[in-house]
Amino acid sequence: MNRLKNVWLLLVLLVGFAACSDDQNDAQVVLSTQEVDLAVDGGTATFTVQTLGDWTIETDGQTWYTVSPMQGSGAAEVTVTAEASTEVASRSANLIVRCGSSSATLVLTQIGTSNPADPSNQEISIRAKGGDKEIVLPSNDGYSVVIPSDASWLTVKEEKTGSVVLTAAAYDSASENRTAEVTVNNTDGSRLATLTVTQSWRNVEPGELLIQEIFLTSNLIAETGKTDSRNMEQYFILTNNTDEELEIGGVAICESAITSQSSIQSNFAWDPDRRDEAAAIQSMYVIPKDQGKHTLAAHESVLIVNNAQNYKESNTSSFDLSGADFEWFNETTNTSFMDVDNPDVPNLDVWISNTITIYVLNVQMNRGYLIASLPSNLTATDFVDASDYVWSGTRSWTVTSSGGDFSIAFNYQYVPNDWVLDAVVVATQESGVDSNPFSLSLDAGFTYCATSSSDETRYGKSMIRKKNDDGTLVDSNNSTNDFEPAATASLAQ
16 A cells, blocks of 8 residues: 555646645545647647546536546546637636545646737737737736727727727728827836737738739630730739738729830830839729628639620630629720620729720730728729829930930829839740839839740740748748739630
8 A cells, every 4th residue: 555655746846736635535636737829720639637436527617628528437538629719819728636535736728819928018909991800918806997098999809817908990091000009007006018009091911912813814715816805804813912811992903104125125214203102093993882782702713704605605705704793894886896894793883994986904914903991981083183183294215226215204193103003014935024023122023925926825824923842922022023914724724
């Protein structure tokens, strides 16, 4: 008997135990650990119970976890299974293992969806649409929240033990963020946490929504060996490259006013040259700004097409685009150049178009494309009529064949570079880029779907963004690195 007691004493020293009875008739309870950590996405973990008798497990009644088995005899392995957590703060539970009058306590801990390195000093970001934001706090016995008097756009919705929920009003701004420093104090008046809350003027930040694919070459019609130049299969695929839902209403797709290459002109120069601050555009089509109507789930994509129709009905080598998410459509009175409209697919809002009839993406492959987040309080009329968004100056160039120098005055409509979420310069492989339509900070390279403008293999080819090992899209602001050029269109695969 003494030898057995010595063995148990050694085991206790090695793995520890929480409690035991003074009654020698009750067996001690020894656990392999006193704390079990569970992942935020749930799953299982195990621990071992050691006793010399029958034992039972008591829970604290919380329902986010289960324990099996709940009773046993002698040595046994116990499995804890947790649901995925939707709470931003960590949560914990206590299990008590009893054997007679002896007991041992084990603590379950599951981290929350937000686990800041320093909960006492945090920078919090909120999108323009506003809404609730739950913020993890340090351990406390109670607290009070102090919001500055000039930050009436912030209110406290709920105070929890491990977190506080703030609510931000929707924000209409030209392009300026707003910030408030919120103080959280302990009950004794000492500071528990400082929360610097910044609300953006936009709902999508640069790099969050990316151009994943551009298809502009169309497909050859088998019977004619040509494309339908008026009713071309063209599309963009835009992808949410984040882990959260994005509000994409108010995102604009634009084509550059500046060409990336020319076979008859060279030595382009602009006076003034504002590319480091502005992107000159000749078309702008906008996803309607209906708040909450146009959202994009994490890592999901949206298909935006020229015409939302089933091209396969007349051309078996083409695509069915009738299920697109949006299409661009121009109304015209010219009966010889009528655009095609699918009433079942929402149209983009036309803010600027370089044509009064049918708009097609540049098939000469010498333009750039960008997507931009527009201020929520900006209207098409205000944008087009305002001189704030016009870049005026003189453009000069050399005619390659004669060597003669020429210049002309210009007035470009533009979007500020600060609005740009992503930009892609398109050229041909052989010609490359004579003049980058955008700042190098937006796109330092280019991509292509043809070796030259006469490349007969370009039809059906696309420009598709590469992916990282984790499945996210590559984004280095250099399309030469980021895109797979002259790839088979994804909708044909």
